Amino acid sequence: MSLVTQQSDPTGLHRVVDDRPVLPQAAERLDTRRELWPDEVRVRVERLNLDAASFRQLEQEHGGDGAAVRDAVLGIVAARGKMQNPVTGSGGMLIGTVEEVGPASPLGLVPGQRIATLVSLTLTPLLITDGLARWDGRSEQVPCDGHAVLFGRSIAAPLPEDLPDALSLAVMDVCGAPALTERVVRGYDRPTVAVVGGAGKSGSLSLVAARAAGAGRTIGVVPTRAEAEVLTRAGIADAVAVADARDPVALRAAVGEAGGPADVTVVCVDVPGCEGGAVLATRDGGTVVFFSMATSFSAAALGAEGLAADVTMLVGNGYVPGHAELALDLLRRTPALRALFEQRVGG
Template sequence: MGLHRVVEPAGVLPQAAWRLDASPEIAPNEVRIRVERLNLDAASFRQLWEKHGGDGDAVRAEVLQIVSTRGKMQNPVTGSGGMLIGTVEEAGRRSPLGLRAGQRVATLVSLTLTPLTILDGLARWDGRSEQVPCDGYAILFARSIAAVLPVDLDPQLSLAVLDVCGAPALTARVVSRYVAERERAEDPTPVRVAVIGGAGKSGSLSLAAARRAGAARTVGVVPVVAERDALAAVGLADVVALADARDPVALSSAVTTALGAPADVTVVCVDVPGCEHGAVLATEDGGTVVFFSMATSFAAAALGAEGLAADVTMLVGNGYVPGHAEFALGLLRSESGVRALFEARLAAD
């Protein structure tokens, strides 16, 4: 679990630690990765970008400062990090991950618990995108997760998908349970799914996953006209609605109007705070809200649901579902709309 890498405070797991030991020498059950690219999570990058007013040099300097100080990439404001791709340099003889030197891999665990050292000062990154070319090394523990990069996909595309692969897998699991329950009860009521932030990475994958799992009607909610047009053009949602997710009444109205009723399952994939109450209000009593945003305040979600007398189940998307990497990459390969949105995003970056 990496306890021996925790410098301070003593006794906590690496994710909760303030500082990790990122020295390159590995224990027998560790793996050292030569890093070639980081993917900062959306909430963390947005916070840094807004803090520095779009000054890429200042964003780069702060990321370097965080990593050098903490021995990992964990934004002290959002608490989130991201993930990385690189090449296996050395695998300890007792590592259970099945990796070997020379393999190109993506880590499927957060940078917030991954010992990391940057060697090149991020000289090739302009601080203006979530993907960060770099040279350095990272350490994986026995209970870490990594996926060998597929040879048929561009590594940057794979990195973008694998960064959010937990979202579509959990969405599919939740939606399929609703579908199965209604089939067993011979209930003809269609399963309705709303994805807040439907044009983003996790949002587009979640829309595709919901449809594949049997959702009868889906709505993707986006905040601006450009995203509405982009999502509508690729056909991943039955309806695309325009609403500010931070406005609870507007969000609830948009979802209910689009679906004809509140959603059975609402998936929150936005990277801004303040969307909890709207998501709860947009969800049918007895429904489920899945929070996949690192900007979520779970206190606000719980207290808001209580204050609204909303009988909803709220799930924290923890980023891991067995088979999540293969599932997400399969969606990318088979759903042209998903691939189009991802490639457009990478081109813009």
């Protein structure tokens, strides 16, 4: 039995076609029809950005075979009516042009406007019509033709005119991380902030956000010497530490040697098993922000309990009011950060 009715819901419940009452993110399949309910918006899709954890999983599963990765993404979207990796549970976001706006839409969008959606592909109805023919399956950014639907409670932002689309998409995909980092850092007096995965997109933005918010010391943690050299040259961290974040003792030692323990630890890596080390690297009374879809929140909670660690643990949900504007402004004001992103997008 379909739950789709003639009455829409701002959360998108009317697009769920499961036999049980769940929100779109938890649904097995969404309705992707072009016709709009009054509070919806249809977007002509130009490019998807797969989240890092999802892309890494697909790449590893298929041994780096780009064609197989492309077929896997096509299969997921065809089966589910959305892009939600069944292993990681994560998706990404997209950019496109507004095609049609329902008369009751509260989003303030107009036809012809180029936008980035700031809600996950895991809850966005998506139909791909070009077979992803322009994508080689070897990068997170996916040229695409098709349409997507936004709900009354969706979030979208106009694409900035002063930045290339690929760069804007890369920044806006992770803009929740620096915004939440800034909020947490402002709650301390010149804290020491460690960012695990500091050379990545969300990690580098979080380092810059922490410094701008008044951090007394920032520590970027990376897994290899090569990444350490990149981050050191960028100069966006006060100290750079090399450690496998999956090794809790090594991570604690690396952060300690770089000036820790941290008052605030931000986890931005896209591999599982980093929970214990993040807790160990954080002083009592500190805060750990998990901003990775690879995080096991049961492992984090039970691990902290087992260590008798008096830390606050936050789940970064990707949304903080003003997050897109903040992240784009950080990029504009920090040439070294922009260079890191341009290198990442170019790669």
